[in-house]
Amino acid sequence: MDGPTYLELWCYPGDWTNYLRMDEPTHLELLSSVTPVVTKPDTCMRKAITPNEILTATLRYLATGRTLEYLKFSFRIAPQTLGKIIPDICEAIFKALRNYYKEGWENVAREFEHRWNFPNCIGAIDGKYVAITPPSGSGSYFYNYKNFHSQVLLGIANANYELLYFSFGTNGRVSDRGLFETSDLSKKLEDGSPNLRKEGTVAGKKYAVCANGC
Structure with missing residues (x-):
């Protein structure tokens, strides 16, 4: 059994964050955003799966x-x-949140320096291998170095662990550098569309920005 069922979480609020990686208020706010989109009508055969069940499972x-x-x-x-x-x-979720979180890059850098003494940082980046059943005929295309088939969830967070960007779908064989280079964020950094200045000053210190592992 994969820990408590989602219904039991209501009885143990302290376990909510550990189980879903977000607190209850955030979960409920996200639920209210996606409910109109994912709600399905009941039929004469059975009741529809509720938005809460769908979101919690996801x-x-x-x-x-x-x-x-x-x-x-x-x-x-x-x-x-x-x-x-x-x-x-x-x-x-993507459509509900794509314009939800807007924050200046300089503010992100200031927060990293203030909270973590890490100047000129505009995001912490990491990837998560999500296990999949590979499509028929894909061979080892999705097979990663951890010995299972996967696609990668790439995320960038600010100093408060809040997600600024995510991308999903790259095959698990790709290296960390290759993962970033194939993301739309890398392409946007190259053409300047994220509104991120190539040079500037944060807290009296100069910084420079480059993409593609430079």
Whole structure:
């Protein structure tokens, strides 16, 4: 069993963040944003899966990289159904949040220096391997060095652990450098569209920005 079921989380608020990687108020705010998009009508055969169930299962999937077969025990949802609804709600989350978090790069750098004594940093970047069942005929295309098939979730966070950017879908064989180079963020840094100045000053210190591992 993959820990407590989502219903038990309401009884143990202290475990909420550990289980879903976000606190309850944030979860409820995100739920309110995606509910209109992912709500399905009940039928004469069965009741529809609720938006809360769908969102909680998706967050647990993204947080752990567990297989759909494994997650079915926590959420009582068939793996085939999870495979259909998780991409849908990920798209709904993206559309709901794409313009939600707007912050100047200089403010991000100031916060990193103030909180972590790390000047001229505009984001902490990392990737997460999400286990997948590879498409038929894909061979070793998605097979990573950890010996399982995956796609990579790339994220950039500010000094307060808040996500500024994410990208998902690159095959697990790609190196860290290759992962960044294939992201749309790398391309936007090259053409200047993120509004990030190539040179500037933060807290009296000069900085320079470059992309593609330079």
